[in-house]
Amino acid sequence: MDAGEYHLDLVVGHGAVPVIVPRVAGVHAMLDSFEPIHGVLLCEGEDxxxxxxxxxxDGDGEGDALSPEQLEAVRRLHPSDAAVDHEKDSIELLLARRCLERNVPFLGICRGSQVLNVACGGSLYQDVEQELHPQDDAAVCHMDYANYDGHRHPVRVLPGTPLHDWFADSLLDGDQLMVNSYHHQGVRRLAERFVPMALAPDGLIEGFYDPEAYHPGEGKFIMGLQFHPERMRKEGSDEFDFPGCAKAYQEFVRAVVAYQGKLAAAQVHLRSAVTTPHKLNQEMEKQRKVIVRSVSLAKNTYVFGNNTGARQPAEHRDGDLDAGAEFIESNTALSVQQEKRLKQMGATVRNASGYMSRLKVSEEREAAARALMAKMFVAQLASLAAFYRAMGNVCSEVLDAKLQPPSPTLHE
Structure with a gap:
């Protein structure tokens, strides 16, 4: 089998259907056409x-930035890798950031892991040999053109990581694993959200993941591997070096399937929320009545307060108006039209400027709400949206009824 087909073979073999995003001009502006995206696998490529x-x-010491002469030497030694492809960079960084924003499962292999790190604010060594200076006994050959597929070097697999779990039965001395290597660049500064899973003897990070976004059974998987587990095969055979080599793809696909299931469940829930009348339980009905009375009192106070000769409404306490104000304050940021309508209803009866300031959600509260919702599951967000939609419908119906002028009475 051609090495380039290993990725697709493993993805299909574990139950997912790959859709290839072509590297063509302008495709980065058309990513919405690939939705829904249930997972992204990024593999090898140019620097x-x-x-x-x-x-x-990002240099951490004098002379760390490569000189023009050093860069030219790198280009001569790695001509196919050192040719930058700006279109590919644009497409893959957009895909990576989209996954990170939406918690879509993401597996980056080789260059894909570097894209993931850069997308999160990390940096790279432009050339490991030129910039990483380990002790002589820790030097590692990361690229061997003479023994391209057969070359291996050791890495230390850190305990408590998915990588350690996958290769637990194959580790030498409890933490050593021999991996392949096809790269001259690598992670320099690891983005803050990630933790390392494997380190080469020279200190280069060979694998990392986001522990807060790793639970394949719940559709969570954000990981980067510098080596190629799919190509770690015994010479002249398709048999893997170790049983754990396929686990990255197996767990990635498991997360993809779970994520797809969550999206499907959320869609069903939303359709049900739209088409099924919402029946309020006793507590919600009680809360609805309190809110309706509060807004109604505000309206009546405003109306009768501006018509001194009219019959005044029944006495009420100032606290009776709080429920309506708090409900509106906690659930919406008002448009100009909505503010105008509320003024007409009498919502500004007590203190116009102070009352309206309470109706607007502060930037701090909005930021806190967004941060909280970003951590919620899709199904939870759908339920929350359905609840507020139901309450909004109830309030709108009651308010419209109260604002509707009475029909004229006809006399013979």
Whole structure:
């Protein structure tokens, strides 16, 4: 089997259907046409444009930035890798960031892991050999063109990580694993959200993941591997070096399937919320009546307060108006039209400027709400949206009824 087909073979073999995003001009502006995206697998390719992670500024010591002469030497030694493909960079970084924003399962292999790190604010070594200077006994050959597929070097697999679980029965001395290597670049500064899973003897990070976004059974999987487990095969055979080699793909697909299931369940829930009348339980009905009375009192106070000769409404306490104000304050940021309508209803009866300021959600509260919702599951967000939609419908119906002028009475 051609090495480029290993990825697809493993994805299909574990139950997912791959859709290839072509590297063509303009496709980065058409990513919505690939929705819904249930997972993204990014693999090998050319070097990432160093301006995207500001390699020169990221130097951690004098002389760390490569000189023009060093860069030219790198291009001569790695001509196929050192040619930057800006279109590919644009497409893959957009895909990675879309996954990160939506918690879509993501597996990055080799360059894909570097894209993931850069997308989260990390940086890379432009050339490991030129920039990473380990002790002589820790030096590692990360690229061997003479023994391309057969070359291996050791990594230390960190305990408590998915990688350790997958290869537990194959580790030498409890933490050593021999992996392949096809790269001259690598992670320099690991983005803050990630933790390492494997380290080469020279200190280079060979695998990392986001522990807060790793639970395949719940559709969570964000991971990068510098080596190629799908190509770790015994010479002249398709048999893997170790049983754990296929686990990254197996668990990735498991997360993809779970994520797809969550989206499907959320869609069903939303359709049900739209088509099924909402029946309020006793507590919600009680709360609805309190809110309706509160807004109604505000309206009546405003109306009768501006018509001194009219019959005044029944006495009420100031606290009776709080329920309506708090409900509106906690559930919506008002448009100009909505504010105008509320003024007409009498919602500003007590203190116009103070009352309206309470109706607007502050930036701090909105930011806190967004941060909280970002951690919620899709189904939870759907339920929350359905609840507020139901309450909004109830309030709108009651308010419309109260604002509707009475029909004229006809006399013979």
């Amino acid at each position: 990432i444009d160093p301006s995207l992670y500001d390699a020169r500024r």
